[in-house]
Amino acid sequence: MAQRRVRGFGVIAVAVLVTLAGPAIVSSSTAGAAPPLPQVDEFYQPPAGFEAAAPGAILRSRPIELVAPFPAQAWQLLYRTTDVFEQPDVTVTTVFLPHNVRPDRPLVSLQMFEDASGPQCVPSYGLQAGAQSSLETTGQLKDLQTMLQNGWVVSVPDFGGRSGHFPVAQEPGFMALDGIRAATRFAPLGLGAENRVGLYGYSGGGFATGWTVELQPSYAPELNLTGAAYGGPGADINAALFTTNGGPFSAIVGSGLSSYYATYPEVKASMLPHLTAEGAAVMDQIQTQCLSTTLAQQFFGDWKRYFDIPLDQVLALPPLAEVINKARLGTRAPSAPLYVFQAVQDEVIPVGSTDRMVEELCARGARVTYIREEMAEHMSTIFSASPGAFSWLGERVNSDAPVPAGCSTTTVQSQFLTPK
Structure with a gap:
């Protein structure tokens, strides 16, 4: 009975998305003032000779007006990065400086699930006021709000690049890591190589976060990555x-x-x-x-x-x-500690694939706190797991608190009933 109720919630949640999928979502404050789509916006186009720039080098920047009244300033950064074929490319990250920024300025990279290739689906477009945004972007604004309320500087990379690659190997990690590099080099944010860095993502964003944390030791070892929290990652x-x-x-x-x-x-x-x-x-x-x-x-x-x-x-x-x-997660040992969460009844990401990923990571020496939730499915986990995930991530980016060695797996009935 409990399993049927959990799966029924998923069907209802998708039905709501289907019902809403027809009309575009437009910021009510600037209706009729939609920014140009990425495919016709010159800001997104690489300048001549960009290939010679270092990964993470900022090629363009501009302030933006946000789709919602967040307590923060925001900019877009076009930066040099690496694509799925390990060739030079460019993409955009949206960076946020909260009004209540912590003195030590931790930076968190939020990988929003996009799970699509349409150029209008990238977070950088959907986060702009007046944009005809996808439901995927607007559905993740609560996570962004939580991060800003915590006083964290935030980077939201377009980790699928200009071509909307999904779900490919390596590229999401390259692009998220270079987005972090770009953020640390953007003077208005006041960051440097010493600032603590955290990662967060769910579903397709969890897949990208997994690649980011697994590639960081080899691709961007200079970053002070202190923790990654991600769930339903699509390991297989x-x-x-x-x-x-x-x-x-x-x-x-x-x-x-x-x-x-x-x-x-x-x-x-x-x-x-x-x-x-x-x-x-x-x-x-x-x-x-x-x-x-x-x-x-x-x-x-x-x-x-x-x-x-x-x-x-x-x-x-x-x-x-x-x-x-090649896109399978769990094949590289991250140096940063991990917090992984997964619904046992997930009808999108089989729990067994995440179980195996965690086992493989632990066998490679990773430090993993793994939370499995029995009375949850793919959509409800977005809400039930976030308090615990953000609490754990806060301990990693707000201080130098030690992380327990080794791995632990805990199965709970519901994180709504056992909040962190």
Whole structure:
């Protein structure tokens, strides 16, 4: 009975998103004053010769008016970074300086789940006043508000880059880490290499946070990364695609497959012969839209209708299977301590995949506090787990409090009933 209630909550939550997916969300204070879309906004375009700049170098900056009345100043930074093919690229982060900033100025990088490739879906666009924002961005403003209320400087990177790659290996980590570098170099924030840095993300943002913390020792060892809190991270993309197909979150299948299809020529070449004409058109269409729109279109959809072979055979196509395997989390040992949270009844991210990720990280010497929540699913965990996660993260970025060695796993009935 409890499991049915938990899963029923997920269906209701997605139904609400589907209902709201039609109209655009526009800041009421500046209705009719929408900023230009990223694909036509010159700010997002790389300047000539950017490749020669160091990763994290700021190429452009501008102040912005925010979509909500946050107690903070905000800017966008265009910076040099590295893409999925380890080539120079650019992306944008939105940085926030709270009015009540702590004297020691900890910096937290918030990876917002985007889970889509449409250029209008990036957080940097949705955080601007008047933007026709995606529900994914506006649905995560509470986490941003909490961070600012704590007096933390915040960086919100567009970790999917200009091409909206999702969910690929390495690139989310490269782009988030270079966003942190850019923030530490942006004079108005008053930061330096010595400032404590934390990471936070959930779902697709948890996937990006996982890559960020795992790559930091090799890609950005100079950063003073003191802790990462992330949940429902999609450690095994193959398992997530199987789990969501045919259910309320079946849009995840389309977002993932269409991104791989557009990102890797060899994947497209292997998939195209098995796609129906409608399937090929859908792959191209999804590249232009946000997750909430795809949720509305693919609610309880079964993706086998777009292929001439079963979905398990599609996912087993060698080029696709290879890139999915490369995206698996838990293969590198982070140096910073971790707080991982996961719903046992999660209908998007199978709990077993997160269990295995934690086991692998612990075997590599990571320090992990792992919280499993029995009476929760994917959507409710956003709210139930955040108090405990932010409490733990505050201990890491607000002080030099020691972290217990080793790993611990705790299964609770509900974090609503056992707040931290």
